[in-house]
Amino acid sequence: MEASRSDDPNLSPNRDLSFNPILIPNPSTVSSLISAGEVWPTIDGPLGLTEEASVDYARRFYKFGFALLPWLWAVNCFYFWPVLRHPRGFPQTRKYVVRSAIGFSVFTALLSAWALTFSIGGEELFGPVWEKLVMYNVADRLGLSGLT
16 A cells, blocks of 8 residues: 555655754754854854864964965864854964964965066066076976977
């Protein structure tokens, strides 16, 4: 005998979905967290890191950013966005996240200045040194292109 749609609890339009907080969170639970002023250190909210673990991760992202990986500073700022938004919460984590934001801003400004200098200035700015600075003729200079 075939089961009807109303017999199957998964297909029933009146089923209670509040038991599954990952797929569809219970609105009363979410509003109570917001009204209670509970702030989480990561963008994951209650599914993310604890406050103690977040300090360790923020410190690691900050230090590895100095190892020629400054994009980790951007990841640090993104992942710990609630720490940046709430200045009084999480002071230990905040110092690493703010330093990462400053480091990423300085890196972006320097990289942009360097790229704009080369793209706008070009040969007029650098003169005869330009041929040694550009990378598009490396194969020709080393005799690897086969065009002699």
